[in-house]
Amino acid sequence: MVNLTLSLSACICVVAAAEPSPPIWPETFHALAVQNRNGSLALVDLYYEWKNGRNANLIHKQLGTTLYDIEYNNKTSYYFDRELGTCKQIDFPVGILTPDWLANATYLGTDSVDTYDTHVWTKSEGFIKYWADVKTGLPVRWRFFDGAQFEIMTFKEGETLPDEEWQAPEYCFTKDLGARADVPMQPLAAA
């Protein structure tokens, strides 16, 4: 009886110790990712600035133009393509991710992806799955519920994007966008 109790608690200790805590994002970083949405590929520069309350995705589409997705913590986002002259303002119900957004994620164990040994977490009933390098804690891959997958190629803490790159172009404001959500803007005429 004593032996059984001892071995049971030893077993619980081992299981508890084996579960790593989820990574916490640095307050500022630049990551370069390969995005695959059902075979539609893009290189994405992700800039995260928690202190400034903003987040940028520069989506360089394969053999295509660059779509800017600039998100602010005040729940406003701008999608624009300087080359195509398009702009769209979107109101999101949530702001940008907190550095500890992975807290409370469900640990799924280890996995070998992209030649890295990783810890895997999932959050919000499978909304996102997140693979982090066992050795460094850096993200290797994340995947959304709809299959959109991102392989993280570089991750540089402290690196940022110049202010002028965050600024949505003037035509986002001079055209009649109003405050309405999800109003697609017409491409500007060449003039």
Ligand SMILES: *[C@@H]1O[C@H](CO)[C@@H](O)[C@H](O)[C@H]1NC(C)=O
């Ligand atoms: C949110 O912040 C951005 C950048 O400062 C600004 O352009 C936008 O108008 C703000 N939106 C709201 C709803 O305050």
Ligand SMILES: *[C@@H]1O[C@H](CO)[C@@H](O)[C@H](O)[C@H]1NC(C)=O
């Ligand atoms: C994690 O759970 C705790 C307790 O329910 C909660 O206070 C906290 O806000 C959660 N954090 C995140 C990032 O979800």
Ligand SMILES: *[C@@H]1O[C@H](CO)[C@@H](O)[C@H](O)[C@H]1NC(C)=O
């Ligand atoms: C991929 O295609 C499936 C099936 O058409 C669709 O349900 C899913 O939303 C698509 N995912 C992305 C990221 O476009």
